[in-house]
Amino acid sequence: MSRLQVGGLALIVGSVTNCGKVVRLKQYIGSFKGVSDCWHIVGDSLLDINFNRVNQAVVPVSWLMPLGDKQTQDEFKKELEFA
Numbered sequence: 001m002s003r004l005q006v007g008g009l010a011l012i013v014g015s016v017t018n019c020g021k022v023v024r025l026k027q028y029i030g031s032f033k034g035v036s037d038c039w040h041i042v043g044d045s046l047l048d049i050n051f052n053r054v055n056q057a058v059v060p061v062s063w064l065m066p067l068g069d070k071q072t073q074d075e076f077k078k079e080l081e082f083a
Helices: 070-083
Strands: 009-012 022-032 035-047 053-060 064-066
Touching: 009 035, 022 053
Parallel strands: none
Antiparallel strands: 009 022, 009 064, 022 035, 035 053
């Protein structure tokens, strides 16, 4: 399995409100509000703790499953262009 990397895609697997959503990893944050090992993510129609729609959030790494490296993502984008 590939590792999380800036600019990469990840599937949210640990959040009740955003489980199953695909996000882009913007920046590794480290410790945030007492939680260690966090990432700043961006995505469409994410929900915050009050169920408001947002387009970015900070989540723990344990909530994220990487979706391939840069080469795999580029190949997938090419396939989508030809479909």
